[in-house]
Amino acid sequence: MxxxxxxFGTRSSxxxxxxxxxxxxxxxxxxxxxxxxxxxMEFVGPVFWDTELARVGSVPTNMVPVWVEADKSLGFxxxxxxxxLGSESNGREMLALVLVATPRSLKVGLIAASLGxxxxxxxxxxxxxxxxxxxxxxxxxxxxxxxxxxLAVLIVIASYVREFDINSMALVIAMFAWPGPTRIIRAQVxxxxxxxxxxxxxxxxxxxxxxxxxxxxxxLLPYLAATFTSTVSSSILAATGLxxxxxxxxxxxxxxxxxxxALRASAILRxxxxxxxxxxxxxxxxxxxxxxxxxxxxEIANPRLRGIQQ
Amino acid sequence: xxxxxKEYVIKRLGMFLLTVWLGTTxxxxxxxxxxxxxxxxxxxxxxxxxxxxxxxxxxxEAYRERFGLNDPVHVQYFKYLYNSATFNTGYSLxxxxxxxxxxxxxxxxxxxxxxxxxxxxxxxxxNAVGALLAWRRTPKMIRWLLPISLTFTSIPAYMIGIMxxxxxxxxxxxxxxAGNYARGLNPGWxxxxxxxxxxxxxxxxxxxxxxxMGSWALGMRGMMITTDGEDYMILADAKGLTPMRIFWxxxxxxxxxxxxxxxxxxxxxxxxxSVLVEIIFTYPGVGYLLYQGILNSDFTLIQGIVFYVIVxxxxxxxxxxxxxxLIDPRITYQRS
Numbered sequence: 105m106x107x108x109x110x111x112f113g114t115r116s117s118x119x120x121x122x123x124x125x126x127x128x129x130x131x132x133x134x135x136x137x138x139x140x141x142x143x144x145m146e147f148v149g150p151v152f153w154d155t156e157l158a159r160v161g162s163v164p165t166n167m168v169p170v171w172v173e174a175d176k177s178l179g180f181x182x183x184x185x186x187x188x189l190g191s192e193s194n195g196r197e198m199l200a201l202v203l204v205a206t207p208r209s210l211k212v213g214l215i216a217a218s219l220g221x222x223x224x225x226x227x228x229x230x231x232x233x234x235x236x237x238x239x240x241x242x243x244x245x246x247x248x249x250x251x252x253x254x255l256a257v258l259i260v261i262a263s264y265v266r267e268f269d270i271n272s273m274a275l276v277i278a279m280f281a282w283p284g285p286t287r288i289i290r291a292q293v294x295x296x297x298x299x300x301x302x303x304x305x306x307x308x309x310x311x312x313x314x315x316x317x318x319x320x321x322x323x324l325l326p327y328l329a330a331t332f333t334s335t336v337s338s339s340i341l342a343a344t345g346l347x348x349x350x351x352x353x354x355x356x357x358x359x360x361x362x363x364x365x366a367l368r369a370s371a372i373l374r375x376x377x378x379x380x381x382x383x384x385x386x387x388x389x390x391x392x393x394x395x396x397x398x399x400x401x402x403e404i405a406n407p408r409l410r411g412i413q414q
Numbered sequence: 415x416x417x418x419x420k421e422y423v424i425k426r427l428g429m430f431l432l433t434v435w436l437g438t439t440x441x442x443x444x445x446x447x448x449x450x451x452x453x454x455x456x457x458x459x460x461x462x463x464x465x466x467x468x469x470x471x472x473x474x475e476a477y478r479e480r481f482g483l484n485d486p487v488h489v490q491y492f493k494y495l496y497n498s499a500t501f502n503t504g505y506s507l508x509x510x511x512x513x514x515x516x517x518x519x520x521x522x523x524x525x526x527x528x529x530x531x532x533x534x535x536x537x538x539x540x541n542a543v544g545a546l547l548a549w550r551r552t553p554k555m556i557r558w559l560l561p562i563s564l565t566f567t568s569i570p571a572y573m574i575g576i577m578x579x580x581x582x583x584x585x586x587x588x589x590x591x592a593g594n595y596a597r598g599l600n601p602g603w604x605x606x607x608x609x610x611x612x613x614x615x616x617x618x619x620x621x622x623x624x625x626x627m628g629s630w631a632l633g634m635r636g637m638m639i640t641t642d643g644e645d646y647m648i649l650a651d652a653k654g655l656t657p658m659r660i661f662w663x664x665x666x667x668x669x670x671x672x673x674x675x676x677x678x679x680x681x682x683x684x685x686x687x688s689v690l691v692e693i694i695f696t697y698p699g700v701g702y703l704l705y706q707g708i709l710n711s712d713f714t715l716i717q718g719i720v721f722y723v724i725v726x727x728x729x730x731x732x733x734x735x736x737x738x739x740l741i742d743p744r745i746t747y748q749r750s
Contacts, residue, residue, distance in 0.1 A: 276444075
């Protein structure tokens, strides 16, 4: 069967073939697109907006967003088109703050999840492929590690290590990001080891490395991507959790730190909704995008979920 | 024959001890890999923050007593393990004469109450929604619930909490902003007090329920669809049993089992997430106490609370693991 033949036996256009590729799942594409836009913010943001305004005291305090009428009795100042999303009580401009903070929050998640997934790949392959005592010790360790409430332990660590930057925070969070990937990859490797094509490769004398990377890896990709995505999500959750507790990086603004500042200044009860809602909107967008990606990847990994198409 | 085999119980107990040991070891080792002396750092921070450091010597002594900082590291470690094993968490640094155990004991009932109610409710509602979704006779209205509740699943509980606080406490003024019961009420089993407690716990509980419901529903839906294809369902239908009986006794009874295992995993995640929910709502549970510890750089308090959280979550998982074979007679765990 040639790839360009559709169900009716007629040759379809090239475009139609591309559209039928499983990786072009709209949920996945949309999720990835949103995240790429957010990462690009770091580079594109400074081009059209003065991100220096995210510093403390760079604009007048307590300005409302430009489309809202300021309630002078609560001490709010009239908004101005120069500062469209208003400002908070420390004189940071909200638009600049969101532009600076969003890519950073995303970055912590990406670094932590990469470290966790790589560790997971190594341990999962080792456990599933080599078996024996190595398998049982890795399995027991990851099972036990999974039960440890990660955020609680992270709080202890972060309260000692106060001088955090983005990278060291990601490193610490990665400590709790590996058991999930390890378990999933181990299970997949175990089931794959028994399949015909892997056994065929073994019989024909391929090396272990060859079998791992040429035979198994391509089939593992959707699972790997799905684990990676959910690990990014849980890492960002942990990172913002620490930041909201005031345990994140203190010098550079992040979304969680902005929410922490808002909570400390009781912005909710003062009616300064723009202070906490813009960071929350960005975080919700990140989580939704990652969630969409997970669903999309799930549909790629389990074609049954897509409904019968072929 | 169902039930617990000896091997299984021993294995689970071993797993429990391993988890607690790993957790306590991590919170011992990692802070020591960080540069600087934590005691000096803390005293320094207290001085710069202008706190009361009158009894600094006592504080340092309490700290050294708890962790034996003058000893070599491996002796420190064994002392620490011994203290942990005997549940000797010592004194708070910032509120010096108070014992950490007492402080936790005071706030624990509020956390357990809030978490327990929220977890049970979300489990029941979520599973009911999920089961109904997989059922052919379910009205269309309910089918809209899954996508909506799934959307909430991807958002952390404290964010829902902030939004609920803004809309229902600030804008509409339906619920109180903070605390566990109205000021001036005497704790007791009278209606006014209980009503006040429920009113205060409503929004925090709602934010946890809204977030955790979706994943239960999704899991239950999948299980029900699988169960629906089983032969015994067709047989039950053919025998002419009422749809209600088939739904409850044949469908839910079989589909709910894996959900109970997932309950244990959910606990760990919830323990972390509820810390933040308590802080948002100034709810005086263990999470809020932990926040006090963080604000005051009270390392012994933080470490003590986290130790109890690790033990508590592990015990809950152990209990679930041990009851699971009792609930599901098909599982005996006799295989090695």
